[in-house]
Amino acid sequence: MxxxxxxxxxxxxxxxxxxxxxxxxxxxxxxxxxxxxxxxxxxxxxxxxxxxxxxxxxxxxxxxxxxxxxxxxxxxxxxxxxxxxxxxxxxxxxxxxxxxxxxxxxxxxxxxxxxxxxxxxxxxxxxxxxxxxxxxxxxxxxxxxxxxPLPQLQxxxxxxxxxxxxxxxxxxxxxxxxxxxxxxxxxxxxxxxxxxxxxxxxxxxxxxxxxxxxxxxxxxxxxxxxxxxxxxxxxxxxxxxxxxxxxxxxxxxxxxxxxxxxxxxxxxxxxxxxxxxxxxxxxxxxxxxxxxxxxxxxxxxxxxxxxxxxxxxxxxxxxxxxxxxxxxxxxxxxxxxxxxxxxxxxxxxxxxxFLKRIHQIPLFSVGLMISTMVMSVAFDLVTAVLIGVFLANLVTIRRLSEIQLDNIKLYTAKNAEHLSPAEMELLQAMDDSVLLLNISGPIGFGVARGLKQSVSESDQNKALLIDLTDANFVGVTSTIAIEEIIISYQNQGRDILLSSVCERVRNDFNKLKVLDRIAPKHIFATRLEALTYLKSNQPI
Structure with missing residues (x-):
């Protein structure tokens, strides 16, 4: 003002x-x-x-x-x-x-x-x-x-x-x-x-x-x-x-x-x-x-x-x-x-x-530009913008989901190179009886299906540790996907644990009462504490 x-x-x-x-x-x-x-x-x-x-x-x-x-x-x-x-x-x-x-x-x-x-x-x-x-x-x-007018130009x-x-x-x-x-x-x-x-x-x-x-x-x-x-x-x-x-x-x-x-x-x-x-x-x-x-x-x-x-x-x-x-x-x-x-x-x-460089621009971007232009002329401006934004956002979400899927890793003792020596030693000592699901970065709704798929394709006869050490945001859809994984493991009588849940993610989980589904003793402040617990409770 x-x-x-x-x-x-x-x-x-x-x-x-x-x-x-x-x-x-x-x-x-x-x-x-x-x-x-x-x-x-x-x-x-x-x-x-x-x-x-x-x-x-x-x-x-x-x-x-x-x-x-x-x-x-x-x-x-x-x-x-x-x-x-x-x-x-x-x-x-x-x-x-x-x-x-x-x-x-x-x-x-x-x-x-x-x-x-x-x-x-x-x-x-x-x-x-x-x-x-x-x-x-x-x-x-x-x-x-x-x-x-144009229609009469004959x-x-x-x-x-x-x-x-x-x-x-x-x-x-x-x-x-x-x-x-x-x-x-x-x-x-x-x-x-x-x-x-x-x-x-x-x-x-x-x-x-x-x-x-x-x-x-x-x-x-x-x-x-x-x-x-x-x-x-x-x-x-x-x-x-x-x-x-x-x-x-x-x-x-x-x-x-x-x-x-x-x-x-x-x-x-x-x-x-x-x-x-x-x-x-x-x-x-x-x-x-x-x-x-x-x-x-x-x-x-x-x-x-x-x-x-x-x-x-x-x-x-x-x-x-x-x-x-x-x-x-x-x-x-x-x-x-x-x-x-x-x-x-x-x-x-x-x-x-843009038109001069059309041969240098990705095909989807060219199609989006031309379709928006044609719709602006043939229909109306709002329809053109809404459809254009919708299509652009769909592709953006898909690309972001592909990037975010790279932040979801399922590890066993054979491929968990990112762990500290102490964590690696604990995991190897459990003789490949534990799966470690590591989630890092922000995780939106576009990766929920991939998150569930990565777990469902694994050996569910093992205990599962969901590690959120590097996760700073988990969307509602992905939170529900994690909840479904928890329920699936519990229905099979398998152990499932959570580690390193930051304050923001914890608050989001609490809103959907996800943490209520896991016993407090199975929720740990750090990944090392969770692995130590699993090792100490491993059947002899």
Missing amino acids: LLLSHFNRKTIKGDIFGALTSTIVALPFALAFGVTSGAGASAGIYCAILTGLFASLFGGTNQQISGPNTGLTVAMVAILTSFVAQSPENGIAAAFTVVSLAGLFQMLFGFFKLGKYFILVSYPVISGFTSGIGVLIILSQIEPLFGQ WSLSELTNTLTSTNTLLGLACLLVLFVWPQKLSRVVPASIIAVAGATMFYVFSGVDMEVVGAISSELPSFNMPVWDNALASEMINSALLIATLSTLDSLMTSLTVDSITNELHDSDQELVGQGVGNIVAGLFGALPGGGATMRTVTNLRAGGTTPLSGILHALFILAIVLWAGEYTAYIPIAVLAAILTHVGISIIDWN
């Missing part, structure tokens, strides 16, 4: 420059995202203002600049289209209620300390997810650029020629070219998007060509809208809110990690989610798009000198000032240039670096 200590003479100059620079970068994108969403340019602008302001006031990343972004816009397009089709009267109001509900979910994520879990997503899933968003953005801009040669030579398409393609060729050095002074917007606007003003334009943004502040709950859309509203909350959370926390890597600081993930949640609640109440941390704008702020939340607050106020005193001039901005900007964004966020 913003503290008074953030206001000081040493940082305020940098914060002002950072806010001004990020404002210049943010304006074209806010307009473009607003127009593309179908809610209007003002919905994108006020998203930048409201989420930018409140996320900075209450968030946990000092330099974060928040506002509309690609994934959230794609999701909002689908939500608005679906809701209006199902409920023409309440559809739009219900869609913005979803934005506020998503903000509430984000705040709950923060309050319940879930921030750290959202960034535990494998790279192929993130790569496929962001690349899928890029493809969706490109597809969504085909109609603004070429005059026809041109004859003459129609194709007429389309490609139309003023609207030529202007859009020219702006797209500028965005790609504008030198990086100059972008630090004047962003390519500003050059494209300025050039396209001047062309429209002086050429007199009739083109579709953004339209003026009202200088009046947006009105407050009470949330609307539509029972017919209830299930879809909740699902959509979770989608928006998840996308905003991922975008915001990934941006926060980027800031950490640049500044060598550590953000507060949970506080960041609270701040973003407050921003989205307010945005929904005033008919603005949902927002989240914007990486490019945040890095721009950082590079220009922004170091405290004041930069994000000033960024929001600067955009508000421009809208109030210059909103009428958006009436001269052609839609084609905004389509070019978003097409450039879509192309840029596809993970070309």
